Amino acid sequence: MAHNSEAGFATSSTATFASAAFAPLRVAGRFIQSIIAANRLSKEIENSLHINQGKLNGMGIARDEVVLHVLRTSANFRAL
DSSP: OOOOHHHHHHHHHHHHHHHHHHHHHHHHHHHHHHHHHHHHHHHHHHHHHTSOHHHHHHHTOOGGGHHHHHHHHOHHHHHO
16 A cells, blocks of 8 residues: 555645644633633622621631632632
8 A cells, every 4th residue: 555645744734734723713712711710700709708707607717718718619710
């Protein structure tokens, strides 16, 4: 079976070109995903700040530790 090296080169150069051509779109997509995750995280922090003191005491969290607690436990923070 004969091997056509020109076909292999055309395929690899096409794949390389396609990868390079779509790189800005991948970057833009990741940037948008980061913005979405940051927005969800900020909403999570905002909602946690509105929890009453009694419930926070029951959770063992001081008012000034709410943001740190959300950052430690949030799946959205890991997405960033």
